[in-house]
Amino acid sequence: MYRGRFAPSPTGPLHFGSLVAAVASYLEAKQQQGEWLLRMEDLDTPRNMPGAADAILRSLEAFGFEWDGPVVYQSDRNDLYSEMLSNLQESGRLYPCGCTRKEIADSAIHGIEGVIYPGTCRNGLPPGKAARAWRVRTEDRTIGFDDAIQGHISQNLARDIGDFVLKRADGFYAYQLAVVVDDAHQGITHVVRGADLLDSTPRQIYLQQLLGLPQIGYAHIPVVLNEQGDKLSKQTQAQPINPRKATTEIFRALQFLGQNPPAELEMGAHENLWQWAHAEWSFNRIPNQLAVRYQS
Ligand code: GLU
Secondary structure: OOEEEEOOOOOOOOEHHHHHHHHHHHHHHHHOOOEEEEEEOOOOHHHOOOOHHHHHHHHHHHOOOOOOOOOEEHHHOHHHHHHHHHHHHHOOOEEEEOOOHHHHHOOOOEEOOEEOOOOOOOOOOOOOOOOOEEEEOOOOOEEEEEEOOOEEEEEEHHHHOOOEEEEOOOOOEOHHHHHHHHHHHOOOOEEEEEHHHHHHHHHHHHHHHHHOOOOOEEEEEOEEEOOOOOEOOOOOOOOEOOHHHHHHHHHHHHHHOOOOOOHHHHOOOHHHHHHHHHHHOOHHHOOOOOEEEOOO
16 A cells, blocks of 8 residues: 655745646645555644644645545654654663864864764763754665666765754754654655755665654655755745645646646646646656746
């Protein structure tokens, strides 16, 4: 049984980039006769925007998405994350880290996602340092997987990323831990999401291995860039998607995903467009690029 999901962070309203991820994950799940679940990634409470989670659900509804089961909220699941963290702690995979951001930034080694943690606290907290965050030990071996769109991807976590944080100094569980625990707990078999998360996937596979969870299938769709070449996001002032223009927005998302919706469907009710999309959806037409510029 195929089970996919869409996992928005309620840091603001949905923009075109998030709509594209929703459309791709939804149509693929439906075509595979599977289920499509929704999860609010509202763990990073300080970044949440009040009312955004409800606004996201309302606009998904207005756009005609139909999801299976109740919406899961990460903020309700701290007990589960804590249990999983304890499992890793007991098996000696974690260590407390007392380094400040500034101390780590002073390290000279850069990986593919910022500075590689220099390992200062790896063998125990140095005298005078108190635990701030919890890190997982990475290993010097290759973790590879076949992405259904981007092809074969591999990383050596020790060399490319470094020991990464699973519980942050501010007390919140890190995205990498929560996403792995939730995908497993919700029985997700396939993840379709933006290629901005491609570099996170080997970390997620590593955590699945450490926690004895099943490895899932991944497909990373190209990130939507605006005319200036920046990723659509709250920071780049991406416009919220407009439920009054639902059909046009879905039509454009399908075009971005390499599908060829017939022009006459851009005008009518979104139900007709969805009907076409369910029948004609072709995963192989999604451009196998990391990012694509989109003229709005
Ligand atoms: N919550 C993440 C986001 O909004 C997506 C996480 C995921 O799909 O794994 O970008």
